[in-house]
Amino acid sequence: MSDEKKKKLYLLSILVSVIIIVVSIITLIRMSSPKVDYDSMNKEIMQYVSKLDNIKDIKPNGDGIYKIMLESDSWYAGTEKDKMVYCKTVNEALTVICQKYKAIKDTQRVDVYYYDEDRINIAEPGKGNTLESTILH
Numbered sequence: 001m002s003d004e005k006k007k008k009l010y011l012l013s014i015l016v017s018v019i020i021i022v023v024s025i026i027t028l029i030r031m032s033s034p035k036v037d038y039d040s041m042n043k044e045i046m047q048y049v050s051k052l053d054n055i056k057d058i059k060p061n062g063d064g065i066y067k068i069m070l071e072s073d074s075w076y077a078g079t080e081k082d083k084m085v086y087c088k089t090v091n092e093a094l095t096v097i098c099q100k101y102k103a104i105k106d107t108q109r110v111d112v113y114y115y116d117e118d119r120i121n122i123a124e125p126g127k128g129n130t131l132e133s134t135i136l137h
Contacts, residue, residue: 055068
């Protein structure tokens with residue numbers, strides 16, 4: 001075998017070895033990362049929501065995104081300040097629960113969209129990395 005062929009074979013074996021090592025590292029990282037216990041997380045969210053009388057329904061809409069349907073009468077009877085405080089409180093609680101179960105990173109927040117019983121969007125996530133909502137109605 002010529003020196004050039006030996007050199008090519010040596011380089012090929014190095015390339016294959018590097019690929020195997022990279023694939024092994026990626027596999028180990030994926031296996032070692034904690035899995036999200038969505039069942040327990042959703043159960044805790046439902047326990048929290050059940051304590052709030054005016055929430056009619058809550059649905060996840062992707063990682064860290066929730067749609068909440070509120071009773072129209074209680075929403076529209078509240079003042080702007082009441083609505084802001086209510087949304088911020090619910091946003092904080094859902095964020096803490098999702099962070100606890102590692103569904104989102106500790107630096108992230110959940111995005112909660114609020115709807116009335118007629119499916120009108122009444123509040124949505126505020127701009128930036130805030131837990132406050134923008135009140136639409």
